[in-house]
Amino acid sequence: MIPAAGRGVRLGPGAPKALRALSGTPMLVRAVRAMTASRAVSLVVVVAPPDGEAEVRSLLDDFPLAGDRTEVVVVPGGATRQESVSLGLKALPDDVGTVLVHDAARPLVPVDTVDSVVAAVRAGHPAVVPALPLADTVKQVAPRDAADATAPETVTGTPERALLRAVQTPQGFDRRTLDAAHATFETAAREGDGATDDAGMVERLGVPVVVVPGHEEAFKVTRPLDLVLAEAVIARRRA
Numbered sequence: 001m002i003p004a005a006g007r008g009v010r011l012g013p014g015a016p017k018a019l020r021a022l023s024g025t026p027m028l029v030r031a032v033r034a035m036t037a038s039r040a041v042s043l044v045v046v047v048a049p050p051d052g053e054a055e056v057r058s059l060l061d062d063f064p065l066a067g068d069r070t071e072v073v074v075v076p077g078g079a080t081r082q083e084s085v086s087l088g089l090k091a092l093p094d095d096v097g098t099v100l101v102h103d104a105a106r107p108l109v110p111v112d113t114v115d116s117v118v119a120a121v122r123a124g125h126p127a128v129v130p131a132l133p134l135a136d137t138v139k140q141v142a143p144r145d146a147a148d149a150t151a152p153e154t155v156t157g158t159p160e161r162a163l164l165r166a167v168q169t170p171q172g173f174d175r176r177t178l179d180a181a182h183a184t185f186e187t188a189a190r191e192g193d194g195a196t197d198d199a200g201m202v203e204r205l206g207v208p209v210v211v212v213p214g215h216e217e218a219f220k221v222t223r224p225l226d227l228v229l230a231e232a233v234i235a236r237r238r239a
């Protein structure tokens with residue numbers, strides 16, 4: 001499943017992020033191809049912006065998949081990422097047992113990363129995330145005082161960097177586990193306390209989540225500089 005309903009505000013003004021082109025091909029189309037590159041993937045559910053279902057459908061028609069093996073369906077998304085994934089889950093046929101959730105904003109994830117997530121789920125892990133160690137030291141800060149938004153933030157702690165991981169997608173799940181997590185935390189999402197990734201909800205259920213190695217090319221295209229990097233990676237692949 002590819003949640004692609006985000007507006008991409010941090011990328012600057014323009015079309016919804018997933019619909020923007022990277023070296024001539026929309027980010028979403030690249031993300032779909034990154035999933036269908038895996039032999040394990042037989043269906044892709046794209047979660048479109050709530051008012052952009054038709055636009056996404058025609059975009060995918062304009063850039064057909066090379067092989068015909070994988071079915072692609074489009075459903076409308078919601079106001080938060082979590083809500084969008086919930087809506088996508090409801091569109092899955094009953095016989096689907098393993099679900100990958102992949103951000104449209106990570107269009108360049110290599111197929112080996114996808115396959116290693118699938119392999120770990122099939123080996124019996126109910127929740128699997130690809131992740132990388134961090135280059136930066138991370139600080140925790142105190143919530144800002146709403147009354148004084150210009151005051152400098154105060155550091156409250158420094159987690160041990162060696163024990164931190166930057167988590168990517170696709171995240172892989174046993175379908176029943178992911179369904180249970182979304183059913184349990186649906187209200188939290190509506191109240192604005194939604195999860196920023198699916199594994200986070202599974203953790204809150206008390207189900208173990210395991211890590212497989214991520215890949216530096218699976219980075220999330222979020223800010224304008226990421227577009228430059230993504231186009232450089234595409235040019236290097238073509239060379």
Ligand code: C5P
Nearest residue numbers: 003004005006079080081084103104105
């Ligand atoms: O906002 P963030 O970068 O965490 O978004 C990650 C992914 O979730 C993107 O692919 C984005 O399109 C998707 N998303 C969504 N529905 C929303 C918000 C984000 O499908 N309401």
